[in-house]
Amino acid sequence: MSQRDHDHDQDHPHAEISHSERPGYYDVMETAVRELLVEKRLFGADEIRRQIEVLDSRTPALGAKVVARAWVDPEFRARLLTNGRSACEELGITFYDDTQLIVLENTDTVHNLIVCTLCSCYPRPVLGLPPDWYKLKAYRSRAVSEPRVVLAEFGTNIPDDVEVRVSDSTAIVRYLVLPKRPDETDDYSEEQLATLVTRDAMIGVIPVTVGSGR
Amino acid sequence: MSETKQLLNRLPNDIGGLPADPIQRTDHELEPWEKRCHVLADVLDFHKIINTEEKRRGVEALGAEMVGKLTYYERWIAAFANILFQKGILTPSELARKMDEVAARWEDDSLERVP
Numbered sequence: 503m504s505q506r507d508h509d510h511d512q513d514h515p516h517a518e519i520s521h522s523e524r525p526g527y528y529d530v531m532e533t534a535v536r537e538l539l540v541e542k543r544l545f546g547a548d549e550i551r552r553q554i555e556v557l558d559s560r561t562p563a564l565g566a567k568v569v570a571r572a573w574v575d576p577e578f579r580a581r582l583l584t585n586g587r588s589a590c591e592e593l594g595i596t597f598y599d600d601t602q603l604i605v606l607e608n609t610d611t612v613h614n615l616i617v618c619t620l621c622s623c624y625p626r627p628v629l630g631l632p633p634d635w636y637k638l639k640a641y642r643s644r645a646v647s648e649p650r651v652v653l654a655e656f657g658t659n660i661p662d663d664v665e666v667r668v669s670d671s672t673a674i675v676r677y678l679v680l681p682k683r684p685d686e687t688d689d690y691s692e693e694q695l696a697t698l699v700t701r702d703a704m705i706g707v708i709p710v711t712v713g714s715g716r
Numbered sequence: 717m718s719e720t721k722q723l724l725n726r727l728p729n730d731i732g733g734l735p736a737d738p739i740q741r742t743d744h745e746l747e748p749w750e751k752r753c754h755v756l757a758d759v760l761d762f763h764k765i766i767n768t769e770e771k772r773r774g775v776e777a778l779g780a781e782m783v784g785k786l787t788y789y790e791r792w793i794a795a796f797a798n799i800l801f802q803k804g805i806l807t808p809s810e811l812a813r814k815m816d817e818v819a820a821r822w823e824d825d826s827l828e829r830v831p
Contacts, residue, residue, distance in 0.1 A: 525822055528790045529749035534814035535796055536756050538806055545759050553755040599761060619732030621772050622788075631754070633743040637788060643736035655739045670732065673768035 556598055560630040564595050565678060566699035568628060569710075570692045572605075573683045583607055586678060590628055597627045600674060606667070607680045608706070613660050615653065615668045615706035616677040617645040623671035625678045629701060636705065646670060656707040679706040686712060727776045728783040750789040757792060766799050774799045 540547050568590055572579040582589035586603030603625055606614035619642050624632040635641050644652050649666045660666055669677045681703045687695060698715035702708045760766040774795030783791060800806040
């Protein structure tokens with residue numbers, strides 16, 4: 503397939519959109535489809551507004567809270583590894599869709615990486631929207647066949663005696679990586695730990711370090 | 717393996733394991749319409765009108781050329797329109813009329829802004 507990298511047109515940051523700018527063809531199409539479906543009473547305009555608020559409320563800070571709790575509470579960690587969704591729900595994180603969540607624990611012998619080779623499935627209830635690179639061909643193609651090389655491109659070098667496991671997401675089964683707690687964090691509070699945990703660490707492309715985080 | 721056999725074996729989205737370029741760590745803030753499109757997808761899924769699998773198949777059904785040339789959310793809204801036509805929920809002419817109306821609304825607004 504002579505496929506150029508079909509998403510390269512999203513590689514650059516977009517300029518601020520002013521209200522006076524003529525809406526693009528697909529922008530108009532989205533408005534038209536949505537308004538027709540509302541007119542046909544398939545759903546209400548209020549549902550769209552509510553879901554925008556839900557979308558805005560989902561950020562990697564939620565996942566970080568889950569990870570930090572798992573690091574300080576072994577019983578919670580066990581429940582999280584048994585059923586990711588219900589354990590997140592314990593922390594008040596609602597799953598607005600039908601997806602299940604499998605949490606994959608990094609250890610001294612296993613490093614996990616998540617991908618969606620077919621498109622862009624991602625644990626959105628706990629991480630929000632995926633970064634563009636997660637949706638692009640380079641990551642989707644190569645994460646499953648040469649994960650160590652891909653990880654090295656993120657600056658992550660996994661020792662040969664550590665197994666690398668790659669989990670390919672589906673429409674209904676999503677994954678979240680539980681990173682290793684960094685050394686020298688024994689005196690950190692749960693809140694302090696959460697600030698170290700990044701989106702990319704929960705995808706599995708980088709570790710959590712004392713210097714990482716927000 | 718012949719090139720056409722490859723086309724049969726792999727639909728446009730099925731790229732796991734293929735060779736590809738180095739990772740570029742790209743990201744962008746969603747434009748307002750892209751965010752609305754994402755939310756529309758969620759609501760279509762909640763109401764069992766179009767689920768995630770149907771959406772992916774709808775994108776694949778656009779064909780390699782469109783998958784290659786449209787951006788991520790452009791593919792989504794194009795797929796939604798086609799799926800809604802196939803399900804008999806919308807008709808192409810109905811959508812065309814509504815798009816004209818939405819575009820005209822912007823024209824009217826911009827005329828009003830002229831001092």
